[in-house]
Structure formats: structure tokens, C-alpha cells
Amino acid sequence: MALIVLGLALWWGAHLFKRLAPARRAAMGDAGKGVVTVGILAGVVLMVIGYRGNEAPDLWYPPDFLKHVNNLLMLFAFYLYAASGMKTRITGIIRHPQLTAVKTWAVAHLLVNGDLASVVLFGGILAWAVVEVIVINRAEPRPPAPAPAPMGKEIGALVGAVVVMGLVGLVHGWLGVRPWG
Structure with missing residues (x-):
């Protein structure tokens, strides 16, 4: 379950980064797109691994x-x-x-x-x-x-x-x- 939650946190954070910290995101320029993309992809991977391996009640x-x-x-x-x-x-x-x-x-x-x-x-x-x-x-x-x-x-x-x-x-x-x- 921890991997699902961690994946969700990365998903949320990467998607909301531009909206919640626009100045910081803008200061990163095009490199910021890469950071956001990596965060989203890492979140998806963690969610999938966590979901597939979970034996939740x-x-x-x-x-x-x-x-x-x-x-x-x-x-x-x-x-x-x-x-x-x-x-x-x-x-x-x-x-x-x-x-x-x-x-x-x-x-x-x-x-x-x-x-x-x-x-x-x-x-x-x-x-x-x-x-x-x-x-x-x-x-x-x-x-x-x-x-x-x-x-x-x-x-x-x-x-x-x-x-x-x-x-x-x-x-x-x-x-x-x-x-x-």
C-alpha cells in the first residue's frame, strides 16, 4: 500500500507543481518539464507496482x-x-x-x-x-x-x-x- 500512496504523492505533486509554485516552475524553464515528466512517470510506475502486488482486504x-x-x-x-x-x-x-x-x-x-x-x-x-x-x-x-x-x-x-x-x-x-x- 505504501507504494500506491508514494506513487499518488508523486502524481499529485508533479501535476500541481505548476499551479502551486508557478514562479519556481517558471524559473526551471524547459528542464522543469523533464522534472515533472519524471515525477509523473515514477508515480505511475509506483502505483502500478503497488497495486499489482497488493493483497488488500x-x-x-x-x-x-x-x-x-x-x-x-x-x-x-x-x-x-x-x-x-x-x-x-x-x-x-x-x-x-x-x-x-x-x-x-x-x-x-x-x-x-x-x-x-x-x-x-x-x-x-x-x-x-x-x-x-x-x-x-x-x-x-x-x-x-x-x-x-x-x-x-x-x-x-x-x-x-x-x-x-x-x-x-x-x-x-x-x-x-x-x-x-
Whole structure:
């Protein structure tokens, strides 16, 4: 569990560094990007190693139907992430589509994983995304809504989300997790 917590601390610290210490981050110049990247990657590695090697007790036993809810939420999370990069119509409605995607991902995983390690990991990422939105909203005014995107971008984001979800499902299967039930 300690590796998960340490990984979360690195993730939080690296992501919030620019917002909480902007002068210090700016003084680092381009080298600061490398420091942040190393912090994030180290955090992810520690979280994965800690999660995979943890034998945490079960706190609840999710019913099987929640896998379907999880999959629907995951499709929406992948769509939001793709839509953010493609500046589709939803980016005019949701101010932080990538962070909303992360929050959706975390909630989806909390629904289907009832062990303590999952609550710490996915709950920690969910809490980070909520804090990140609050910090950004306080620091920056809401930008103007983007112009409506062409339908091709909407379709591209949806197709991309389905393809990525399929690939992530395959990886989960290779790791021994059955995301489709």
C-alpha cells in the first residue's frame, strides 16, 4: 500500500507543481518539464507496482451488472479524452474534458473494485482530478467556447474512443482482468 500512496504523492505533486509554485516552475524553464515528466512517470510506475502486488482486504463485493456500467462509463471517459484533443462540441459544454474523463475513469473503476487498494488508488486519482479542477478554475477565467466542430471530428472522437477502449480491454485481458464480464 505504501507504494500506491508514494506513487499518488508523486502524481499529485508533479501535476500541481505548476499551479502551486508557478514562479519556481517558471524559473526551471524547459528542464522543469523533464522534472515533472519524471515525477509523473515514477508515480505511475509506483502505483502500478503497488497495486499489482497488493493483497488488500475486500471492503465490498460489487455485483456483476456493475461491469456493464463500468464499460459504459469507460466509453464515455475515452470519448471525453478524445473530444478534448479534437475540440468537439462537448468541449464547449464541459470546461475540463480530460479531467472529467479521469474522474469518470476513477468512478468506473471504484464501482467494480471493492478492495482497499482500489479505493486508495482510484479514490486518490479521483480526488486529484477534483482538486486540479478547483485549482485551475480559481487561477484561470473560463475561456470562450470553441467554435462548433464539424461532424467529422465528432465521429472521429467516437470511433477513436471505441478503438482505444477495445485495445485497453485487450490489455486488461492479457493482464488477467476480464472487463467484458
